[in-house]
């Protein structure tokens with residue numbers, strides 16, 4: 349019912365969309381932070397994850413309510429990280445509302461130990477239930493030491509496009525010839541900010557109780573999901589696991605994986621439905637910030653939030669230059685899909701962004 353109302357709104361009465369579903373460009377941001385206003389300087393919160401006995405295990409720890417009895421020890425700071433400058437550079441690129449989120453982190457862990465790398469995901473974000481909701485983000489040094497992330501290379505002129513393409517292939521479980529991101533953005537910091545914004549988005553999902561909030565009569569998941577019940581979010585969201593309790597509009601990651609496995613002739617049209625447009629009840633929309641967003645309502649929120657962080661650009665502040673170039677090339681399709689254009693000018697995606705901007709709490 350709500351979905352139907354939204355479709356009518358977006359399809360027939362675009363001018364009234366603000367009344368029935370929030371949208372708009374959001375507030376003007378006036379200044380950026382040179383550093384966090386309270387607590388440790390941001391660069392001094394970046395540490396190697398300590399090698400302990402037993403080893404820290406992010407999945408185990410995320411499911412513990414208390415330190416006592418938890419099979420994983422608490423995460424501990426080792427040496428100050430050699431990547432502190434790289435993480436601080438991403439902080440410097442971020443818009444102020446996201447800088448303030450980053451300043452709420454206790455620690456940014458860099459996972460350098462091969463055994464810790466082998467037993468943990470390559471990136472994660474956590475709001476620690478076992479220790480008063482202390483927040484941290486972790487990134488494997490394998491990612492940060494990758495030459496294609498560190499700067500433009502002959503094969504990958506954009507670290508951001510490289511990272512998004514690797515993410516895509518990891519989601520699909522295989523590289524797909526002719527499918528990739530492209531961008532003119534050559535900054536390492538954009539790729540690192542991409543990683544931080546995704547993981548921070550998961551923390552914000554819990555921190556601001558996104559699932560139970562409404563704005564303009566809509567839950568966030570009403571935009572692109574046809575759930576009969578509110579989504580139940582897993583405590584630790586394993587990478588690329590489609591949550592079958594949720595019902596996305598149109599094809600999702602699982603469908604694309606099956607398409608590829610079966611060499612389905614609809615593979616390209618399904619990819620176009622996700623990245624470009626699909627017809628829903630006779631009206632054409634683009635719904636998704638990425639394929640990743642089709643996995644579950646929280647990933648949809650996280651990827652939409654990430655796009656807002658990355659693309660935030662204030663014409664009055666020349667030093668604040670967000671991502672302005674992101675295209676997805678789909679095999680056999682001549683024209684790449686302009687994801688920035690979709691994010692800024694598409695009714696459903698723009699309304700999702702508007703929901704996040706207007707309903708949640710941000711510090712500018």
Ligand SMILES: [Zn+2]
Nearest residue numbers: 546550647650
């Ligand atoms: Zn995620």
